[in-house]
Amino acid sequence: xxxxxxxxxxxxxxxxxxxxxxxxxxxxxxxxxxxxxxxxxxxxxxxxxxxxxxxxxxxxxxxxxxxxxxxxxxxxxxxxxxxxxxxxxxxxxxxxxxxxxxxxxxxxxxxxxxxxxxxxxxxxxxxxxxxxxxxxxxxxxxxxxxxxxxxxxxxxxxxxxxxxxxxxxxxxxxxxxxxxxxxxxxxxxxxxxxxxxxxxxxxxxxxxxxxxxxxxxxxxx
Amino acid sequence: xxxxxxxxxxxxxxxxxxxxxxxxxxxxxxxxxxxxxxxxxxxxxxxxxxxxxxxxxxxxxxxxxxxxxxxxxxxxxxxxxxxxxxxxxxxxxxxxxxxxxxxxxxxxxxxxxxxxxxxxxxxxxxxxxxxxxxxxxxxxxxxxxxxxxxxxxxxxxxxxxxxxxxxxxxxxxxxxxxxxxxxxxxxxxxxxxxxxxxxxxxxxxxxxxxxxxxxxxxxxx
DNA sequence: TATTTCATTACCCATTTGGATTATTGGATA
DNA sequence: TATCCAATAATCCAAATGGGTAATGAAATA
Numbered sequence: 001x002x003x004x005x006x007x008x009x010x011x012x013x014x015x016x017x018x019x020x021x022x023x024x025x026x027x028x029x030x031x032x033x034x035x036x037x038x039x040x041x042x043x044x045x046x047x048x049x050x051x052x053x054x055x056x057x058x059x060x061x062x063x064x065x066x067x068x069x070x071x072x073x074x075x076x077x078x079x080x081x082x083x084x085x086x087x088x089x090x091x092x093x094x095x096x097x098x099x100x101x102x103x104x105x106x107x108x109x110x111x112x113x114x115x116x117x118x119x120x121x122x123x124x125x126x127x128x129x130x131x132x133x134x135x136x137x138x139x140x141x142x143x144x145x146x147x148x149x150x151x152x153x154x155x156x157x158x159x160x161x162x163x164x165x166x167x168x169x170x171x172x173x174x175x176x177x178x179x180x181x182x183x184x185x186x187x188x189x190x191x192x193x194x195x196x197x198x199x200x201x202x203x204x205x206x207x208x209x210x211x212x213x214x215x216x217x218x219x220x221x
Numbered sequence: 222x223x224x225x226x227x228x229x230x231x232x233x234x235x236x237x238x239x240x241x242x243x244x245x246x247x248x249x250x251x252x253x254x255x256x257x258x259x260x261x262x263x264x265x266x267x268x269x270x271x272x273x274x275x276x277x278x279x280x281x282x283x284x285x286x287x288x289x290x291x292x293x294x295x296x297x298x299x300x301x302x303x304x305x306x307x308x309x310x311x312x313x314x315x316x317x318x319x320x321x322x323x324x325x326x327x328x329x330x331x332x333x334x335x336x337x338x339x340x341x342x343x344x345x346x347x348x349x350x351x352x353x354x355x356x357x358x359x360x361x362x363x364x365x366x367x368x369x370x371x372x373x374x375x376x377x378x379x380x381x382x383x384x385x386x387x388x389x390x391x392x393x394x395x396x397x398x399x400x401x402x403x404x405x406x407x408x409x410x411x412x413x414x415x416x417x418x419x420x421x422x423x424x425x426x427x428x429x430x431x432x433x434x435x436x437x438x439x440x441x442x
Numbered sequence: 443t444a445t446t447t448c449a450t451t452a453c454c455c456a457t458t459t460g461g462a463t464t465a466t467t468g469g470a471t472a
Numbered sequence: 473t474a475t476c477c478a479a480t481a482a483t484c485c486a487a488a489t490g491g492g493t494a495a496t497g498a499a500a501t502a
Contacts, residue, residue, distance in 0.1 A: 098363050105360075118353070127357040132339070135356035136348040139326075141363055142319050162478065175431035177458070191480050197460070198478095206460070207488095209429055210396030216437040383448065398488065412450050418490070419448095427490070 002123050005052035006032045007039040007069065008085075009061045013108075017056060017085065020112035026120065036064025040072060051077060054119060056085045057102070059093055067096045074101025081122060083129060085115075094137055104128035105138075158218070159202045166220070168195045173212055173221050223247055223344050226263075226273040228254040228290065229306075230282045234329075238277060238306065241333035247341065257285025261425050264294060272298060275340060277306045278323075280314055285425065288317045292379045293425040295322025296435040302343060304350060306336075315358055321379045322439075325349035379439070380423045387441070389416040394433055394442050 004027050008014045014032045021027040030052055033039035043051070055073070059066035070082045083104035084097045094105060104122060106115060106129055118129030130138070161169065171181045178196070182189040196208075205211050215221045225248050229235045235253045242248040251273055254260035264272070276294070280287035291303045304325040305318045315326060325343060327336060327350055339350030351359070382390065392402045399417070403410040417429075426432050436442045 095363070098360055101364075103360070104357075121353070125354075127354050128360060130353065130356040130360060132342070132351065132356075133346075133348050135351040135353075135359065136325075138356065138359050138363055139319060139324075139349060139351060142316070142359055143322075164479065172430060173434055175426065175428045175434065179458090187479085188481055190482055193459080194481075195479080197462095200460085205396065207396045207398075208459085209393060209433060212430060212433050212437075213394055213396060216433075385449065400488085408449085409451055411452060414489080415450075415452095418492090421490080429489080 002027045002054060002119070003030045003050070003052045004028065004119075005030055005039070005042075005055045007034075007036065007055065007061065007066065008032075008058040009034050010058075013058065017115075020115060021119070023112065024116045024120075026116070035061040036066060036069030038063070039069050040064065043073060043077060051080055054081045054083060054122065056083050059084060059086045059088055059097065067093070067100045070097060070102050071100035081128070083119070083122070089131075089134060089137065091137055091141070094134060095141060098138070102128075105130050105134045107131040107134065159220075161199065161202060161220075165195055165199050165202070168192060169199055169211070169215055169220065172196065172208060173215060222249045223275060223340070224249055224251045224271070224273045225340075226250070226252050226254065226260070226276045228257065228260040228276065228282065228287065229279040230255050231279075234279070238336075242337060242340070244333070245337045245341075247337070256282040257287060257290030258425075259284075260290050261285065261293060264298060272301055275302045275304060275343065277304050280305060280307045280309055280318065288314075288321045288379055289381075289423075289425070291318060291323050292321040292439065293435060296438040297426075297431065299438070302349070304340070304343070310352075310355060310358065312358055312362065315355060316362065317379055319359070323349075326351055326355045328352040328355065378441075380441075382420065382423055382441075386416055386420050386423070389413060390420055390432070390436055391442065393417065393429060394436060 004021060006014050006017055006029060008017070011034075018029045018032070021029065030050065031042050031046075033042055039055075039057075057066045057070055061069075066084060066086070070084075073080065074082055081104070082102045083106060084102045085106045085108060086093075087108050089107060097105060104118070106118065110131055115129075121127055122129050167185070168181065171184065176184070178189040178192040181192045200206055200211060203211050203214050205214065212221075225242060227235050227238055227250060229238070232255075239250045239253070242250065251271065252263050252267075254263055260276075260278070278287045278291055282290075287305065287307070291305075294301065295303055302325070303323050304327060305323045306327045306329060307314070308329045310328060318326060325339070327339065331339075331352055336350075342348055343350050378387075388406070389402065392405065397405070399410040399413040402413045421427055421432060424432050424435050426435065433442075
């Protein structure tokens with residue numbers, strides 16, 4: 001029998017979750033808490049042998065929120081698995097909860113069988129349960145370049161490049177040669193070259209490498 | 222119809238995956254590749270409008286492995302979704318593949334419906350598909366920034382550039398010519414050129430413009 | 443110790459590029 | 473109308489680039 005504790009400020013939410021778990025017959029709800037403070041108090045007064053195996057924690061709660069409660073509890077009771085069960089899926093909450101010590105993050109919208117299945121898997125294999133859409137967001141956190149691409153706004157045309165020149169610059173950045181660009185936009189390679197040299201003059205450089213450096217660092221590409 | 226490309230060195234694996242996808246009637250396999258080099262070559266010769274929407278990539282392949290192929294392709298063809306489909310689930314491979322630009326990571330042990338379902342979800346919502354056990358490992362990476370940091374320092378370099386090559390790449394991005402770089406670091410311009418061509422091989426490109434594109438978009442500069 | 447990798451240099455060749463100049467067209471402007 | 477400018481195109485030339493091959497020594501690794 002897997003011992004579970006539930007922390008959620010809405011009594012009805014606690015009831016719904018408890019029902020889902022009890023239906024499988026594999027879980028026992030050893031206590032419920034209405035907020036983080038309440039949860040920590042009940043953990044304190046619990047004999048060590050009666051500690052829950054798994055804690056399902058909502059995030060937005062009065063007095064002490066879920067992140068804070070997980071942070072404290074995961075230090076004091078490191079043998080317990082803390083799983084966030086909430087409706088929030090914004091990056092900041094996910095990140096904070098995980099850093100606080102959550103081993104899983106489930107959205108309330110998941111259906112009952114998915115939740116019980118994942119908790120069972122946590123019990124058996126130790127792998128924390130994560131809702132797919134949350135998993136993707138966590139992946140993006142690891143994917144550092146994505147973090148860097150903080151919407152750099154469309155830089156105004158400080159170099160006064162004409163539309164055609166911007167087009168050529170774009171194609172040059174793709175590694176195309178004059179001949180290839182000409183074929184692509186149906187003009188002579190000589191003209192492409194002329195445009196390119198004009199771009200160099202406007203950017204005050206004299207090579208592709210430098211033009212591309214400016215283009216990348218100034219957000220033209 | 223969702224266009225899919227498959228890269229796997231085992232013909233039988235490709236066939237199994239293709240069968241799974243074709244059975245749903247929602248995917249069309251536009252090409253298969255036996256290794257990373259083969260994959261990149263086929264992408265190069267593909268008209269822009271025929272590019273795959275999704276690429277399923279095995280990691281362990283001869284000639285050019287999956288990480289390297291994803292690294293290059295995700296810079297050159299940023300509109301394509303790259304999904305790792307492999308049997309490996311060790312932290313290092315996961316980390317490297319994600320840093321290279323993979324938007325999802327599926328284990329081959331997943332059954333056909335799960336895979337098609339997750340790819341469909343990728344297509345509809347943009348959320349990258351991640352096998353649950355992989356998701357848990359990624360979560361642990363976020364949870365232990367120390368591990369992440371050390372691995373990042375070692376594996377930052379998904380293209381395995383040597384120190385000298387990184388130095389040359391940096392100087393190339395400054396717009397210096399072989400001759401100038403040679404003078405700056407006291408080696409022959411011939412050597413600079415040799416390093417440059419070696420860099421091209423590692424990045425799987427054949428021009429300064431493309432090498433710089435990858436360098437900028439992958440944060441090497 | 444044997445083998446592999448890295449950094450180094452050289453040479454050949456065909457292609458591409460940068461630089462400078464000249465010229466025509468069509469649209470916008472003064 | 474006369475003028476300016478962007479886009480187009482061509483030519484000549486010198487320099488730089490990309491691609492391939494070969495070779496050496498030093499350092500790290502198996």
